[in-house]
Amino acid sequence: xxxxxxxxxxxxxxxxxxxxxxxxxxxxxxxxxxxxxxxxxxxxxxxxxxxxxxxxxxxxxxxxxxxxxxxxxxxxxxxxxxxxxxxxxxxxxxxxxxxxxxxxxxxxxxxxxxxxxxxxxxxxxxxxxxxxxxxxxxxxxxxxxxxxxxxxxxxxxxxxxxxxxxxxxxxxxxxxxxxxxxxxxxxxxxxxxxxxxxxxxxxxxxxxxxxxxxxxxxxxxxxxxxxxxxxxxxxxxxxxxxxxxxxxxxxxxxxxxxxxxxxxxxxxxxxxxxxxxxxxxxxx
Amino acid sequence: xxxxxxxxxxxxxxxxxxxxxxxxxxxxxxxxxxxxxxxxxxxxxxxxxxxxxxxxxxxxxxxxxxxxxxxxxxxxxxxxxxxxxxxxxxxxxxxxxxxxxxxxxxxxxxxxxxxxxxxxxxxxxxxxxxxxxxxxxxxxxxxxxxxxxxxxxxxxxxxxxxxxxxxxxxxxxxxxxxxxxxxxxxxxxxxxxxxxxxxxxxxxxxxxxxxxxxxxxxxxxxxxxxxxxxxxxxxxxxxxxxxxxxxxxxxxxxxxxxxxxxxxxxxxxxxxxxxxxxxxxxxx
Numbered sequence: 276x277x278x279x280x281x282x283x284x285x286x287x288x289x290x291x292x293x294x295x296x297x298x299x300x301x302x303x304x305x306x307x308x309x310x311x312x313x314x315x316x317x318x319x320x321x322x323x324x325x326x327x328x329x330x331x332x333x334x335x336x337x338x339x340x341x342x343x344x345x346x347x348x349x350x351x352x353x354x355x356x357x358x359x360x361x362x363x364x365x366x367x368x369x370x371x372x373x374x375x376x377x378x379x380x381x382x383x384x385x386x387x388x389x390x391x392x393x394x395x396x397x398x399x400x401x402x403x404x405x406x407x408x409x410x411x412x413x414x415x416x417x418x419x420x421x422x423x424x425x426x427x428x429x430x431x432x433x434x435x436x437x438x439x440x441x442x443x444x445x446x447x448x449x450x451x452x453x454x455x456x457x458x459x460x461x462x463x464x465x466x467x468x469x470x471x472x473x474x475x476x477x478x479x480x481x482x483x484x485x486x487x488x489x490x491x492x493x494x495x496x497x498x499x500x501x502x503x504x505x506x507x508x509x510x511x512x513x514x515x516x517x518x519x520x521x522x523x524x525x526x527x528x529x530x531x532x533x534x535x536x537x538x539x540x541x542x543x544x545x546x547x548x549x550x551x552x553x554x555x556x557x558x559x
Numbered sequence: 560x561x562x563x564x565x566x567x568x569x570x571x572x573x574x575x576x577x578x579x580x581x582x583x584x585x586x587x588x589x590x591x592x593x594x595x596x597x598x599x600x601x602x603x604x605x606x607x608x609x610x611x612x613x614x615x616x617x618x619x620x621x622x623x624x625x626x627x628x629x630x631x632x633x634x635x636x637x638x639x640x641x642x643x644x645x646x647x648x649x650x651x652x653x654x655x656x657x658x659x660x661x662x663x664x665x666x667x668x669x670x671x672x673x674x675x676x677x678x679x680x681x682x683x684x685x686x687x688x689x690x691x692x693x694x695x696x697x698x699x700x701x702x703x704x705x706x707x708x709x710x711x712x713x714x715x716x717x718x719x720x721x722x723x724x725x726x727x728x729x730x731x732x733x734x735x736x737x738x739x740x741x742x743x744x745x746x747x748x749x750x751x752x753x754x755x756x757x758x759x760x761x762x763x764x765x766x767x768x769x770x771x772x773x774x775x776x777x778x779x780x781x782x783x784x785x786x787x788x789x790x791x792x793x794x795x796x797x798x799x800x801x802x803x804x805x806x807x808x809x810x811x812x813x814x815x816x817x818x819x820x821x822x823x824x825x826x827x828x829x830x831x832x833x834x835x836x837x838x839x840x841x842x843x
Binding site for chain 2: 378382383384385409440443445446448449451454458461462465466467468469470471472473474475483486487488489
């Protein structure tokens with residue numbers, strides 16, 4: 276049986292002020308990091324890592340003090356585990372990304388978030404995302420709707436790609452092994468979408484679909500902590516989230532298409548399947 | 560005939576236009592914050608306009624002509640029904656986009672702005688770009704540096720493409736003419752850059768480079784009003800604005816490469832030349 280409503284409520288009341296505080300830490304870094312434009316490449320990484328660690332440690336410490344048997348899955352957590360992501364068990368498990376959009380964080384581009392998802396018996400029951408740069412705190416409890424700053428949010432009703440704002444992680448073109456797959460998909464989706472946008476912020480893009488700012492988002496080759504909270508927000512906002520080929524969404528291998536409507540999602544799935552059948556890009 | 564404009568007159572142009580743009584802030588926000596902002600589709604399904612575009616342009620045009628009756632206007636909405644392309648003369652000419660990023664504006668995505676540029680003797684000398692949704696007012700006039708909310712801004716020190724955050728209007732893939740060109744260029748640039756973004760607002764993208772948030776931008780097939788204001792701000796912040804070929808930038812045919820530095824501009828231009836040589840694409 277899934278978590279009880281009162282259990283979810285208790286955990287929500289517990290994590291909410293921590294998400295607020297985590298957002299304050301993130302905002303401090305966001306405002307200060309941008310001043311260090313002259314930092315060398317290695318130093319950028321150090322600045323980001325310091326805040327990433329600070330936020331994750333803050334959250335983990337507070338959670339363990341209250342719930343010593345809870346588990347964690349996160350980017351920094353995985354890094355400390357020799358880059359092996361732990362298995363998801365039935366135990367209450369916090370799936371945390373302390374800073375999503377690290378390259379935006381360093382540049383003061385306002386697509387940056389603390390993302391906190393909670394899984395119980397392998398089901399996501401809580402999603403809290405704080406984007407302090409835009410003063411937006413998104414929250415969702417399983418079965419109880421999605422909110423931004425306390426106000427209900429709802430996905431868009433857009434059903435046709437010609438009318439749709441779609442986000443895509445174009446940065447993935449930087450990775451040679453998956454470059455051809457993504458350029459073909461970008462070609463086919465972009466050829467039909469009213470707007471194709473790229474923010475390099477998976478969490479914020481998911482939230483923007485939940486809030487109806489975007490109509491759809493497709494992402495692959497990312498991690499559980501990028502998608503756990505955003506997934507629940509979209510579902511609770513009335514949207515659909517599936518595997519890119521239409522099957523069930525799997526948080527531990529979170530390749531997805533999400534959209535305000537099933538009709539729009541299906542159209543994107545069709546184009547992705549078509550792209551994947553195409554020959555490789557020529558040249559080079 | 561050539562207009563001789565002194566420094567004092569230029570400062571008057573700056574102060575008056577700055578105040579007019581600032582006064583449009585509340586009207587801009589009224590439309591941005593509305594739960595649902597109505598829009599019309601212009602020449603193509605991806606080209607939108609709202610009543611706010613028209614009202615803001617009318618406010619700016621009336622105010623500027625009242626104070627500077629000798630000047631001319633090239634505005635997006637005034638040009639919307641024009642049968643011939645706008646012509647730039649030596650007269651002081653205000654080049655206005657009342658809302659750059661209208662698609663973002665109607666969806667409450669905070670990358671949209673009022674953009675005003677001034678050309679005299681066909682040279683851009685003044686630029687103001689105001690994003691009330693993020694409380695950011697960028698401004699510059701020739702020889703006096705660039706500012707964000709009154710504070711000086713400067714481009715980043717990125718000189719190599721592998722250090723650069725590149726921006727590209729991926730949405731242009733939707734236009735069948737030029738689609739292959741855009742896909743190849745995106746592929747080449749995103750493969751080489753450290754990150755790629757697509758914000759859907761040209762004027763702001765130029766300002767983000769001016770502020771050191773992003774490092775490079777390439778776009779073609781836009782209009783003078785998309786680039787005029789931002790180009791002055793970027794130059795005054797120490798950045799470079801070229802035609803895509805590496806030739807001198809022409810605001811009336813504003814295909815461009817915009818970067819934080821000379822070295823980076825050369826790299827981007829070389830990558831674009833390389834992209835244009837790619838054959839073997841089979842997308843049709």
